[in-house]
Amino acid sequence: MSTFDPTAYLPDDLLERIRERAPIHDRENTFPEQDLDELRTAGYLSILVPVERGGAGLGLAEAAVLQQRLATAAPATALAINMHLVWTGVAKVFSDRGVPGLEFVQDGAAAGEVFAFGISEGGNDLVLFGSDTDAVPTDDGGYAFTGTKIFTSLAPVWTRLGLHGLDTTSADAPKLVFAFVERTDAVVTGDDWDTLGMRATQSRTTRLDGARADAAHVVRRIDPGPNPDPIVFGIFSVFEILLASVYTGIARRALDLAVLTAQQRRSKKTGVAYSQDPDIRWRIADMGLAYDALPPQIAALARDVDEKVDNGARWFALLSGVKHRAITMSKHVVDQAMLVAGGGSYFSSNELSRLYRDVLAGAFHPSDPESAHATAASSWLGPIES
Known part of the structure; x- marks a missing residue:
């Protein structure tokens, strides 16, 4: 093998x-x-x-x-x-x-x-299950999209934007429409990305004013709301697993930097490397114990997607759960790494300072903590009784 x-x-x-x-x-x-x-x-x-x-x-x-x-x-x-x-x-x-x-x-x-992801909309907590963007059918079988997308990473460089909108005018409306548009005058990219962290993503606001997707690039028309369509599973599974991967990578880097710092720094009092200090050793052990849990979880779920394993109704709890655990783990590890490194990590020139700011973005990606917990609760307890 x-x-x-x-x-x-x-x-x-x-x-x-x-x-x-x-x-x-x-x-x-x-x-x-x-x-x-x-x-x-x-x-x-x-x-x-x-x-x-x-x-x-x-x-x-x-x-x-x-x-x-x-x-x-x-x-x-x-x-x-x-x-x-x-x-x-x-x-x-x-x-x-x-x-x-x-x-x-x-x-x-x-x-x-370069394909960008144009799903997020301000105030739209339905995410994949609804849209405030208007999707109007065109005579050639395509759609024209009008609305505002936020957090559009790759904003300066994408060549096609994958997005969704709501068709409210067709005979079978309402339908959520997933499609891809090209960069034209009907797509305006804002210059509003001035954030605490993850600055190089340039995830700017995108305004659509009749941006057209031709019929060949209209991928799916589905009913709004929870839906077993492959577009929903595909986006949710890949998005959550790759997000968990990025933030797990941040944790790994923070852990490596903490280990390096502990090996290089020496106590003025004892002359002994910080790596021999029981408190520092406990802190790094705590980081390692937290980090080690995530790569195998990510690998197992990703293999399930690759091998078409049917996890049924458990899929959404498993996927939102691994993303949530990766975010909370990564933030904890970076917090601990800052303490191991000491006051020098507080300076903006220190890599840990940047990691500390970058890791905070994780809480704002779907599934957010509230959604992850609600999904897990429904998986174990069933839906809330009406």
């Missing part, structure tokens, strides 16, 4: 170049164009595309490992690339299950196109 080698797709020298640029993009609030260019050249944008369509043919389990590795160098770059990988991952979910409709995503990714 062959062993997966992450360095074949993310070589050490590429990772180090990305790591060196990360503080610059954070400080200057700029998108990491060089990172994207180098990752594209390395074939990273098509790791989830089948070999026969020009990609690497990796599974979600391997992509999750790679995203953890990339996040150790530049969390914001990893999070931005995540959104492209979500769509190529959904395309893989489709093709693995014999569902047509997203082959153009696979072909586009293999050709170097």
Whole structure:
């Protein structure tokens, strides 16, 4: 049995170049164009595309490992690339299950196109199950979308935006429409991304004013609300697993930095390395115990998606749960790493300071803590009685 080698797709020298640029993009609030260019050249944008369509043919389990590795160098770059990988991952979910409709995503990714994720809307806690964006049918079988999307990562560079909107005018309305639009004058990207952390994602607000998707790029029309359609499972599964991967990668980097600091620092009082201090050892052990739980969980769920395991109604609790645990674990580990490193980590030039700010973004991605707990409660206790 062959062993997966992450360095074949993310070589050490590429990772180090990305790591060196990360503080610059954070400080200057700029998108990491060089990172994207180098990752594209390395074939990273098509790791989830089948070999026969020009990609690497990796599974979600391997992509999750790679995203953890990339996040150790530049969390914001990893999070931005995540959104492209979500769509190529959904395309893989489709093709693995014999569902047509997203082959153009696979072909586009293999050709170097960048796919962005345009689902989030201000105040829309329905997320995948509803939309405030108007989807109006056009005469050619396509749709025109009007509305506002928030947190559109890859905003300066995407070539196609995958999004959803609500069709309220067709004979079978209402229908949620999932489609892809190109960058035209009908799509306006704001310049409003000035945030505490994850600054290099450049997840700006996107305003749509009749942005058109032709019939070939209208992927799904489904009923609003919870739905077993492959588009819902595909997005939710790939999104949650890859998000968990990025934040688990942040935790790994914080843990490694804490270990390095403990080995290098010495007590003025005793002359002994901090790595021999019982309190520091306990703190790092606590970080390690928390971190070690997540990579196997991510790997197991990703393999289930790859192998088409039927977890039935448990899927949503399992997926929202692994994302929630990754976020809470990662924040805890970074908190502990800051304490191990001492006051120097409080300076903005310190890498841990950036990790501390970056990790805070995790709580704002779906599923948020409230949604994750509600899903888990329903899984174990059943729905709330009306």
